[in-house]
Amino acid sequence: MRVSRPLILATSVTLAGLVAAVVPSSTGSSGDVDVPTDGGDPNGYVIGQHDHSTVFEPVPGVIAGNALVEAFDDVDADGLPTRRVQMTWQSNEDVAAADSEASMIHSDDGGFTFPSGVNTDTGAGWFSKLRDGSIIGVEFIPRRVIDDHTVELIARRSTDNGRTWKDLPSTFTTDLSFDESKFDRGIRVHRDIFYAADGSLLMTYYTTYAGDPGYRTELARSTDGGRTWHRYATVATFTDGVWMGESGIARAANGELVAVHRTGTPGGANVGLIYTNRSSDDGRTWSRPQPLQITTASGEPAPTTGVMPVLRLLPNGIMTLTFGRPDNWIAISPDGLGHSFEQAQTTYVNHPRVNASFQRFHGSSGNGAHAVVGANRVLVVGDNCAPSWGCPETDAGFTIDGEYRVWKKFVDVVAPNVGKIDLLGKYEAGTVTIDTDMNHADARLPETGPLGAIDGSADWASAAVQGRPRGDGTYTVTLDRTYTLNQIGLHLQYGAPSAARVEVSTDGETWTEVLDTGTVTTYALRYFELPDVEASQVRVTVADTDPQALEFLGELELYSTVDSFENDPVGQVPRGYTSAIGATVTDFDVDDSRHVMRLTDAWIDKIASARWSSDPADEQSLAFRVNSIGYARSFAFTVLGSTADAEDVPAYHLNVGSDGSIGWYSYETQIWTKLAPAGTAPQRVWHELRVDATLDGAEVFLGGESIGTVEPSTLGITALTGHRFASSGTSSHYDHFLIDDVEQS
Numbered sequence: 001m002r003v004s005r006p007l008i009l010a011t012s013v014t015l016a017g018l019v020a021a022v023v024p025s026s027t028g029s030s031g032d033v034d035v036p037t038d039g040g041d042p043n044g045y046v047i048g049q050h051d052h053s054t055v056f057e058p059v060p061g062v063i064a065g066n067a068l069v070e071a072f073d074d075v076d077a078d079g080l081p082t083r084r085v086q087m088t089w090q091s092n093e094d095v096a097a098a099d100s101e102a103s104m105i106h107s108d109d110g111g112f113t114f115p116s117g118v119n120t121d122t123g124a125g126w127f128s129k130l131r132d133g134s135i136i137g138v139e140f141i142p143r144r145v146i147d148d149h150t151v152e153l154i155a156r157r158s159t160d161n162g163r164t165w166k167d168l169p170s171t172f173t174t175d176l177s178f179d180e181s182k183f184d185r186g187i188r189v190h191r192d193i194f195y196a197a198d199g200s201l202l203m204t205y206y207t208t209y210a211g212d213p214g215y216r217t218e219l220a221r222s223t224d225g226g227r228t229w230h231r232y233a234t235v236a237t238f239t240d241g242v243w244m245g246e247s248g249i250a251r252a253a254n255g256e257l258v259a260v261h262r263t264g265t266p267g268g269a270n271v272g273l274i275y276t277n278r279s280s281d282d283g284r285t286w287s288r289p290q291p292l293q294i295t296t297a298s299g300e301p302a303p304t305t306g307v308m309p310v311l312r313l314l315p316n317g318i319m320t321l322t323f324g325r326p327d328n329w330i331a332i333s334p335d336g337l338g339h340s341f342e343q344a345q346t347t348y349v350n351h352p353r354v355n356a357s358f359q360r361f362h363g364s365s366g367n368g369a370h371a372v373v374g375a376n377r378v379l380v381v382g383d384n385c386a387p388s389w390g391c392p393e394t395d396a397g398f399t400i401d402g403e404y405r406v407w408k409k410f411v412d413v414v415a416p417n418v419g420k421i422d423l424l425g426k427y428e429a430g431t432v433t434i435d436t437d438m439n440h441a442d443a444r445l446p447e448t449g450p451l452g453a454i455d456g457s458a459d460w461a462s463a464a465v466q467g468r469p470r471g472d473g474t475y476t477v478t479l480d481r482t483y484t485l486n487q488i489g490l491h492l493q494y495g496a497p498s499a500a501r502v503e504v505s506t507d508g509e510t511w512t513e514v515l516d517t518g519t520v521t522t523y524a525l526r527y528f529e530l531p532d533v534e535a536s537q538v539r540v541t542v543a544d545t546d547p548q549a550l551e552f553l554g555e556l557e558l559y560s561t562v563d564s565f566e567n568d569p570v571g572q573v574p575r576g577y578t579s580a581i582g583a584t585v586t587d588f589d590v591d592d593s594r595h596v597m598r599l600t601d602a603w604i605d606k607i608a609s610a611r612w613s614s615d616p617a618d619e620q621s622l623a624f625r626v627n628s629i630g631y632a633r634s635f636a637f638t639v640l641g642s643t644a645d646a647e648d649v650p651a652y653h654l655n656v657g658s659d660g661s662i663g664w665y666s667y668e669t670q671i672w673t674k675l676a677p678a679g680t681a682p683q684r685v686w687h688e689l690r691v692d693a694t695l696d697g698a699e700v701f702l703g704g705e706s707i708g709t710v711e712p713s714t715l716g717i718t719a720l721t722g723h724r725f726a727s728s729g730t731s732s733h734y735d736h737f738l739i740d741d742v743e744q745s
Contacts, residue, residue: 034603037580039573042418045318045334047343048569052409055087055105055114055381060403063091064103065383065390067406069111071371072129073447073455073462074161076108080428081447081455081462083373085111086135086162087381088124089406093388094365100124100139100154106162111371111379111408122165123154128193128201131460133444134159136168136226138193138203142185148177151186155226159444172220174231176209183208191310192249193226195460197282197495201226204235204259206245214243214266217259219283235259235277236289242272244289250311251523252319253336255495256280260292260309260321260338271325271361274306278338293340294321294331308367311338315375315458315491315555316415317524324366326351328382332413336524347380347409353397362386362395363402375456375525375557376415376567381408412569415527417487418576419559420566422593423454423477429592431480438475438542438553440467450475453553458524460494466542466551473542473551477558480592482506482536487559488515489525492542493552497521500542500553504535511539525555532561563742565595574610582608583725586738589629591686593740600630601727601735608735609726612744616642616719623690623743624725626656628683630736633658634728639693643716651720652691652698653713655728656681662689662702664710675700675708686740693720 040046058064067089074084085107092101102124106116125139139154146152155170178186187207196202201222206215221232236244236259246262257279263272276292279285306323313319319333321341331344351363365386370378384405385391391402426432434450442448445461453464453475466473485504492498502515514530538558542551559567565574565585573580574597586598601608620639628635634655641651653665659678666673681687681702690701695717699709723744727735 034581034606037573038578039580040569040575042576043416045332045343045416046414046569046575047330047332047345048412048414048572049345049347050410050412050571052348052407055406055408056089056103056118057403057405058091062404063093063387064089064404064406065365065385065387066090066094066124066367067381067383068124068369069371069379069381069408070127071111071373071379072135072161073457073459074108075446081424081451081457082108083110083457084108084161085371085373085379086127087114087406087408089383090124090387094386095388100141104162110373111410123156125154126189126191126193129459130225131195132225133442133461135162136193137165138170138189138226140189142172142187142189145178145180145186146171149174153189153229157226168226170227170229172205172229176231179208179210179212182212188245190246194249194251196221202232202283203229204247204249206247213238214264215245217244217247217261233284233286235283235286236261236275239275239289241265242275244275246307246309248309248311250313250319250338252278252338253313253317253524255521255523256337257283258311258319258338259286260311260323261289262307262309271305271307273304274309274323276338294344295340295342296344297342306366308369310369312370312372312378313524314372314378314413315456315524316413316489317526318413318415320370320378320413322347322368322370322380324364324368324382326360326366328364328366328368328380330370330380330411334415347411348382348407350384350398350400352395353399354395359395362390362392363398365390370411372457373410375555377410377412379408380411381406383407410570414567414569414575417559418563418565418567418574419486419561420564421479421483421558421560421562422564422566422595423556423558424451424456425590425594426480426592427451427454431592433478434476435478436464436473436475438464438466438473438551440465440550453556456555458491458494458555463493463552463554469549471551473553474539475542475553475556476537476539477556478508478537479535482534483558483560483562484532485530485535485538485558485560486532487527487529489527489555489557489559490517490540491522491525491554492520493544494554495521495523496544496549496552497546498542498544498552500540503539503541504533505537505539506534508537522554525557561743561745564593565597565740566593568595570595577610577612580610581606582727583610589738591627591740597725597739599725599727599737599739601733603730604733605730607727607730609724611640611648611722611724613640613648613722614744616721618719619694620720621690621692621743621745622723623688623741625686625688625740627686627738628656628736629738631734632683632737633732633735635735635737636726636728637689637691638724638726639691639698639720640722640724641712641714641717641720643714643718648721649714649717651712651714651717652693652710654691654700654710656687656689658683662700662707664700665713666711667714675710676702680707695720
């Protein structure tokens with residue numbers, strides 16, 4: 001939306017401190033939707049949490065905890081992109097010598113539903129999708145120690161995206177000697193399996209060798225798809241009097257590797273400060289570990305300990321961190337580099353209210369994980385009770401209860417700019433088309449193809465690929481209308497030097513180049529600001545620097561001056577809107593854009609409304625789409641203004657009546673005047689409205705056609721200052737409206 005910065009406070013302030021306090025999501029919860037609330041900063045980075053729900057609750061006495069999750073690209077029955085989510089949990093006691101008893105469940109719709117049923121014949125542990133399309137998994141605890149240098153791992157491989165599994169014989173060998181007196185079964189595989197730049201696989205583990213005072217974290221390397229692993233590098237060893245284990249590793253937006261570690265004291269506390277370090281040579285050498293800086297916007301105190309750190313780089317370039325104990329937490333690194341994390345907030349809390357020092361760690365184990373399920377969304381999972389020790393019968397008064405269950409919740413993590421165009425949603429609806437020669441397909445990797453460039457995934461194979469070397473790849477998107485573009489996001493071939501040019505056209509014949517990336521190496525989307533440019537078609541030409549290489553377009557995002565709500569957290573007040581009641585972003589009851597604003601009036605003593613404030617102007621154009629559904633009486637849309645005596649007054653107050661008429665209101669006469677008769681804009685149909693306003697008068701358009709001109713609703717308007725959407729009045733309730741594609745200029 002092209003407006004000046006809204007007059008609200010940013011929520012992405014970084015404050016000093018080690019670990020910051022519990023803060024709620026950026027807006028009010030669903031329990032207080034009748035309290036005026038402001039949305040997040042449209043020019044900032046915002047975390048928006050959904051409510052949690054139970055995935056599995058066993059019969060009493062059966063353990064279910066330490067939930068883990070991964071997500072991999074797939075296509076649905078219609079050939080459309082989806083993220084297949086794989087969730088596991090354990091039923092064995094949480095003790096060092098226990099054999100794994102694990103369950104697995106799958107979702108084919110990005111984690112909304114898990115209809116697959118529980119599979120207890122597969123293991124838990126850590127999983128990764130290989131570039132041949134298979135998935136390998138390695139369990140936390142090895143099967144056995146073969147000798148002082150070798151262990152037999154428990155590994156499995158799936159060639160059907162996790163539906164069925166076969167055992168994969170696998171060993172790990174080190175050039176040092178295990179200390180059997182300090183460590184059962186040699187190593188613990190924890191937690192990430194990922195590709196090195198040379199195409200080999202790297203896997204994280206921790207262990208104790210002879211002479212070590214405590215755990216160390218290392219990387220193992222495999223060049224045969226996970227059948228054999230060998231010690232490759234030490235990531236972190238005994239530092240500042242604490243051991244390093246249970247480490248999460250991810251590749252940052254600049255290609256460096258970032259590690260985050262649980263720590264503890266030999267013979268003392270087994271949960272300490274979270275430490276971090278990094279590698280700039282693809283994992284061969286690592287910097288000295290340091291305490292990780294984590295803050296919230298509030299700066300309130302919070303736990304200074306953490307277990308099970310998990311790092312993920314989202315396709316939008318933001319890095320996320322989850323960790324726990326006490327409670328479960330999420331935080332973000334907006335620049336995707338992972339040097340520090342901000343906006344930390346709890347995702348789940350369950351502990352005895354007695355809160356003796358030892359009981360504060362009871363309840364939820366703090367173990368958990370998160371998986372990327374969209375360009376700006378992760379699925380977070382965890383448990384209600386730690387296996388075996390979390391909810392003993394001697395504890396009571398839990399914040400939730402003392403029963404075993406595993407839970408999930410979506411968390412939306414969004415970057416600046418609310419003008420994202422939903423290319424995939426519009427493609428599915430048939431309002432956007434794609435013309436490309438980047439049509440390479442691989443039966444083992446169904447995510448590879450033209451839609452791979454707009455599916456919200458930055459994984460290696462999820463791309464549009466030009467299958468023949470020595471030729472540029474072209475990818476042309478024909479949009480559903482002419483937009484004013486102001487930003488483009490591009491991700492080319494994952495981890496490889498690439499280049500692209502972007503051209504735009506309004507007629508399909510005359511093209512203007514608006515961006516030349518030069519040679520770049522991307523691991524997620526990289527965003528480029530554009531001078532406002534009109535476009536109904538966008539053409540991306542990918543030219544790899546290696547003439548023998550294939551051309552990859554990993555991901556394409558387009559942003560315009562139209563507020564589409566696609567880059568907003570679902571369930572929250574839309575970013576940039578203030579004093580909102582009953583206004584949230586929703587992802588159901590939608591049209592060809594999968595996010596819209598929902599405005600619902602459930603009260604008899606107040607109205608549902610949302611206001612956008614902008615800098616004073618002499619002219620203002622407001623355009624939007626609206627659909628009245630569910631007992632709708634009247635929908636009000638108002639151009640706001642100021643007078644010599646007052647601010648935030650209705651400069652032009654209009655409505656769509658329950659009878660489908662369109663009216664204008666005069667505050668001087670207190671009379672409504674119909675600009676269009678009943679039936680002009682019927683309910684349950686999307687309508688395009690526009691108001692072109694000056695200080696002296698405004699013209700109103702429906703579907704691009706003028707339906708009349710009006711005088712100001714309030715006399716003496718000296719400036720125009722934004723807009724407001726609202727239900728019809730306090731006497732009506734259950735009014736229900738959907739609003740989309742808002743553009744104020």
